[in-house]
Amino acid sequence: MDVKQAFRSIKTGQISPVYVCYGTESYVMNEFIERLLEQLVQPDHREMGVVRFDTAETPVDDIVDEAEMLPFLVPSKLILVRDQVLFASGKESARVEHRPERLLAYMAQPSETTVLVFMVPNEKLDERKKLVKNAKANDSAIAFSPLQAEELLQWLLKRATNQGRTMARPAAEELLRRVGSDMHALAAEADKLCLHAGTGGSVTLDAVTSLVPMATEQNVFKLTEELAALRTEAAIALYYDLLKQREEPIKLTALLVRQFRNMLYVKELGNQGYSQQQMAAQIGLHPYAVKITGEQARKFSQERLATLLSELADLDFAMKTGRVDKALGLELFLLKTSSRGAS
Incomplete structure (x- = not known):
């Protein structure tokens, strides 16, 4: 059934x-x-x-x-x-x-x-x-399997409708980008936005961007996008915001490693003809995360991803052995990476 x-x-x-x-x-x-x-x-x-x-x-x-x-x-x-x-x-x-x-x-x-x-x-x-x-x-x-990206979007739109509100599709997409695929967290944020909109109101894109903070992992998604697009200033500004939120550079480095590794996996599995659902099962990611990771992976060559992973491994070792200041070490990596781009 x-x-x-x-x-x-x-x-x-x-x-x-x-x-x-x-x-x-x-x-x-x-x-x-x-x-x-x-x-x-x-x-x-x-x-x-x-x-x-x-x-x-x-x-x-x-x-x-x-x-x-x-x-x-x-x-x-x-x-x-x-x-x-x-x-x-x-x-x-x-x-x-x-x-x-x-x-x-x-x-x-x-x-x-x-x-x-x-x-x-x-x-x-x-x-x-x-x-x-x-x-x-x-x-x-x-x-009870994880919902696909489109199913999550439809679920968010229906949740707003059930509460007597409407939610614009761009608002739902931004909510997914900010919160990720955790349905417990999505439900809490969607309900908060519906309460803000009021009976008969509409949940807008502006409301999502102003009321819903980016989860740490979603910030790392955004950080990799800025690196690929050569937006150095935006990448560093986002990094400073994370430091203000008292995020540990070693933790951020680990999240970057995981994201670049997943991008490499998605790229390799895509070359082998795997579907998004098959990739999700193989890598252990939510299908929505595979979709976003795949979009980012297209901006990087496999050789570049392998190089970045090697550089992050060296940085992680230097951080943990005290050879480099943690915050400065990651900042220098971001500056060097964004200046070189994805190719």
């Missing part, structure tokens, strides 16, 4: 007795759980109607016993289980003994008054396990 179908099913009251939610997009997974809560348990019944477990601490027998037990003073109950043992490839804790066959038997005849949800914070399930095969055969497994 895909995520959109799962949300639609909940909205229409078609709720499965067992769900296996897996993936790295915790924001959407938490939102799915919240929709289940709204449908199954009234707010003043949540203390009695919601039970939480962790398979690292609780044997599956206890979880199934709770699932089979009739709810107390409420019509139905929701059992939420954090798991990296039963459905993922994590090793079982020596302190907890699990009997997967007990859960398999329950999944064949689940309780009518219980909804059992396993939350697996892993990108993939262990396809070799009978529990996983059973969940997929019964259409109970839901993958």
Whole structure:
């Protein structure tokens, strides 16, 4: 079952007795759980109607016993289980003994008054396990993968609409550039902007630039853009702003190394015919970050990126051994790099 179908099913009251939610997009997974809560348990019944477990601490027998037990003073109950043992490839804790066959038997005849949800914070399930095969055969497994760049944009626009506001597309794009792809942070900033716009108002590009600060990693994205465009003055001004925010030069150097390395990876994988989604899985980045990194990588040759990485490694060593003042060393690197450009 895909995520959109799962949300639609909940909205229409078609709720499965067992769900296996897996993936790295915790924001959407938490939102799915919240929709289940709204449908199954009234707010003043949540203390009695919601039970939480962790398979690292609780044997599956206890979880199934709770699932089979009739709810107390409420019509139905929701059992939420954090798991990296039963459905993922994590090793079982020596302190907890699990009997997967007990859960398999329950999944064949689940309780009518219980909804059992396993939350697996892993990108993939262990396809070799009978529990996983059973969940997929019964259409109970839901993958919560990171949203694509366009999906994130549409999600931001819809979030504003749901609050009685409008958000211009350039404003949403700038919000993504400033905050990054973390949906928790995006939601907080979007809600703040909607509050500022007022009922019936519009979230504008000017509002985003004036009210939303650049995250450190996004500032490093911007810094590499300024270096590639030979905008030395802008690059140094941005660096000084980061120093005023008490960002450590060694940390900034590490972020630059990561960004230039990712650009080199994207460039090499692009030459091999990889799609953005495949690159994201290979490198371990969000698809939106791959898109932005790819745009920056086009401005640099592979040879130039390799040279910059070597120079940053030398700078990092000099900083950590006290051979150069940290702030001055990074400033000199930025000055030299921006004067040479990307080629």
